[in-house]
Amino acid sequence: MAKAYFIGQESGQTYPIHENRWKGNQDELLDIKITTSFDPETLKNQPINMWRYQAVFPWENMPPAVSFGEGFTPLIEETFGKHKVWLKLEYLFPSGSYKDRGAALILTQAKALGLSRVIQDSSGNAGCAIAQYAAKADINCQIFVPDSTSPAKLAQIEMTGATLVKVPGSREDTAQAAWQAAQSDYYASHVWNPFFHQGTKTFAYEICEQLNWQAPDTLVLPAGNGTLLIGAYLGFEELVQMGIIPRIPKIIAIQAANCAPLYEAFRLGKEEGIHLQSQKTLAEGIAIALPRRGRQMLQYVRNTNGQFIAVEEPPIQEALIELARKGYYVEPTSAAIIAGMKIYLQTEAQKDEKVLSLLTGHGLKSTEKMLQILKTDLN
Numbered sequence: 001m002a003k004a005y006f007i008g009q010e011s012g013q014t015y016p017i018h019e020n021r022w023k024g025n026q027d028e029l030l031d032i033k034i035t036t037s038f039d040p041e042t043l044k045n046q047p048i049n050m051w052r053y054q055a056v057f058p059w060e061n062m063p064p065a066v067s068f069g070e071g072f073t074p075l076i077e078e079t080f081g082k083h084k085v086w087l088k089l090e091y092l093f094p095s096g097s098y099k100d101r102g103a104a105l106i107l108t109q110a111k112a113l114g115l116s117r118v119i120q121d122s123s124g125n126a127g128c129a130i131a132q133y134a135a136k137a138d139i140n141c142q143i144f145v146p147d148s149t150s151p152a153k154l155a156q157i158e159m160t161g162a163t164l165v166k167v168p169g170s171r172e173d174t175a176q177a178a179w180q181a182a183q184s185d186y187y188a189s190h191v192w193n194p195f196f197h198q199g200t201k202t203f204a205y206e207i208c209e210q211l212n213w214q215a216p217d218t219l220v221l222p223a224g225n226g227t228l229l230i231g232a233y234l235g236f237e238e239l240v241q242m243g244i245i246p247r248i249p250k251i252i253a254i255q256a257a258n259c260a261p262l263y264e265a266f267r268l269g270k271e272e273g274i275h276l277q278s279q280k281t282l283a284e285g286i287a288i289a290l291p292r293r294g295r296q297m298l299q300y301v302r303n304t305n306g307q308f309i310a311v312e313e314p315p316i317q318e319a320l321i322e323l324a325r326k327g328y329y330v331e332p333t334s335a336a337i338i339a340g341m342k343i344y345l346q347t348e349a350q351k352d353e354k355v356l357s358l359l360t361g362h363g364l365k366s367t368e369k370m371l372q373i374l375k376t377d378l379n
């Protein structure tokens with residue numbers, strides 16, 4: 001099993017992994033450093049879900065998993081225009097988005113620590129995932145949400161028995177309120193808690209195994225809080241370090257033009273996200289005006305020679321309809337990433353470049369928006 005420890009992003013201070021902790025002593029962000037070895041040959045008898053890679057999880061002795069047997073989502077080929085691409089169907093999780101990868105690891109750790117309560121904040125899907133895994137773990141859970149969260153996601157959270165705390169104001173106001181409340185509690189945050197990224201890194205392992213231990217040339221990923229982007233990078237980096245693949249795929253990170261702090265920072269050569277006036281977007285799941293791990297995301301994208309792309313609203317809606325017409329019922333945020341991928345395919349992709357993207361969240365979460373689109377766009 002793996003040897004792991006926490007390390008502070010600013011100070012480099014380290015802490016034992018078995019501590020009850022989600023931030024550094026100086027309130028800084030933590031990463032998890034891990035040394036492990038991993039032999040694909042040992043996977044034969046492992047379950048066909050994300051726990052088959054538990055050798056690379058940050059526990060020396062694996063605690064009982066809080067799990068619904070999630071992961072190992074389908075990877076299929078699809079055609080857009082004249083380009084063939086790989087799509088990973090990440091909306092097929094018990095809570096309807098890939099956030100389950102991180103929630104499963106956080107609640108497994110919370111259970112191992114013997115905690116009775118966790119706190120989380122979310123504009124939707126991370127809250128749904130944490131609430132469901134907390135229910136599975138039999139741990140109380142408090143989810144802070146902005147007033148504006150979609151009714152389907154609120155219902156999904158509340159049905160688990162989690163306590164909903166609605167916060168007036170912006171997404172950042174919600175995050176601030178949860179951060180305060182979590183000071184004397186366990187913050188099961190997909191932004192602060194680095195166990196989350198140790199879960200989303202299984203995205204990289206699954207892709208490699210599904211492609212017969214090869215990596216694609218290019219990944220097109222969402223850039224909201226970077227919970228998948230950071231996890232994917234860490235996973236591919238480990239696979240490179242272990243000599244299984246030669247390099248980390250190029251990362252193309254997608255933001256909505258109406259809320260694009262990292263796209264702007266990238267364009268201007270800055271190291272931190274730029275705080276802009278943001279506007280409403282169909283892609284609510286990636287509309288993060290102040291991504292707390294923005295510096296890390298910019299650095300990872302640059303390390304792979306990647307880039308940021310910002311998509312306007314009309315192409316998001318077009319991609320949503322195109323996907324639905326191909327049989328993929330996903331939420332509008334997912335369509336934004338595909339709209340960004342189409343821009344990349346049309347402007348930059350080489351003819352035989354192997355491009356991979358994903359569908360992030362289930363369409364059943366967004367019925368009101370779908371009805372709106374049916375009323376206004378298709379008649």
Ligand SMILES: *Cc1c(COP(=O)(O)O)cnc(C)c1O
Nearest residue numbers: 125224225226227228285360361
């Ligand atoms: C969380 C989420 C995203 C992107 O968020 P990141 O924090 O950048 O990983 C995209 N789509 C959906 C449906 C989501 O729930």
